[in-house]
Amino acid sequence: MNASVFGSARAMSSNLNGLSDLLRRAVVEVRSGSSGSGTGIIWGGAGLVVTNAHCVPRGAVLEVGGDGKWRGAQTLAYHPQHDLALLAAPSVSGPLLEMRDPESLRAGELVFAFGHPLGVRDSLAMGVVHAISRDERSNYPRWIVADVRLAPGNSGGPLVDAEGRLVGINSMVVNGLGVAVPAALVQRFVERALSRRAA
């Protein structure tokens, strides 16, 4: 068979390797006490981690792990309605992820989830945007619903598009579909939390 038949499949495969490398540097594992763990996204390049609120129970002793090292972390802010938490983790750093505007997402676009499902570190899963669930009153995107396979441990991890831009934070599984908090809501949460602290 002609080698060029596989050309774009091979190129796509190498694109996926690149995406996986980027995301591996952008996440940490979040551990709370002896209970289960989730995934966190290194925010703003260094010092901050965003994860799901349900991954970091109030009062729990937190550790974030990457490169085989575990470091202490403290919760700076919670947003229970959006299931978000912001952690201070002074010694972690990673690449800046570009944000994807949820309004520009289209059903059928490729998306990728990265995290540590069932304790399997640095797992990549591919899927497509299934639907955008909007707030009934404001009509603003409330959840990104993706046809992507998630498991416990993916919580708090990134959902990105084909160019590695952050689409949302994987938060739950509903009827087999992955549900993520849109990146724009995460960004607003972080900005508010930091400005409150600065004030």
Added chain:
Amino acid sequence: MSPSKSGGASSTLAELSSQLAAAVERAGNSIVAIHARRRIPSSGIVWRDGLIVSASHTVKRDDEVPVTLPGGKSVTATVVGRDSATDLIALRIEDAKSHVAVKADAGALKVGSLVLAVGRPGSEVAASFGIISAIGKGWRTWQGARIDTVLRLDLAVYDGFSGGPLVDASGAVLGVNNSALARGTPVTLPAAAVDRVLDELLEHGRVRRPFVGVAAQPVALSASIVKHHELADDTALLIVSVADGSPADSAGVLVGDVLLEANGKSLSRPTDLLDALSDVPVGESLRLKVLRGGTVKSVSVTPTDRGAGQ
């Protein structure tokens, strides 16, 4: 966070992603939401001008069926007909010329081809993505319809997707998805099979299926009988009942007869008889080779329409 280049992936992936989204958008222009059951709506496809095809089990009413068109317009559809054996329903709406689906030949698909399932379980379209995992030939639904080719999918057919299309990477419709037809595993009825059912529904209001009126079970034939009659197979079908007044009854078929062949094809399982029947157009006859009292006889039976008079 200030925007910066993520730089993780490049063109091939991004290109595929935008092509998939465009395919969903193109397909979405012919997908309607059907509000005819509790919980969430199901999907339907504008198959021809003014005609919608969907999965029969998702449409729980036979009178006015509320439908939401791709643009968001609400219309009322009427039921043209249903075929329970393929779980298809045809609905008529006023005018939907601009929404008629572009179809593709499912025959060109191979195992591993990229496909999308698209539905409209509400006002917006929704999608899932995967590959063709198997192409089944000569499959028979549990209600007895024979389908030449059935597509098995490595993708999720979510709530509300039944009745919606499986589309190729260009957004052209390959067939109708159904999660109930194969007891749980999602399958797709190819467009060609849908067209055949639709033609029958339009012409007769239902799909005619040939009926002869016998029940049969496999029976082993002794070596001496096989040798004596020079039979191709050592298994045949024993007639265990003949319905009163049925075509088989009129043709003189008796309980205890052993069916050897139908139209020259040997019969060893009951489905062989169904297959032979499926090949006979309504109104034409079926030649049966029967073993009765040690001699082989030929009997001609003219099947009637199973659904007639119901």
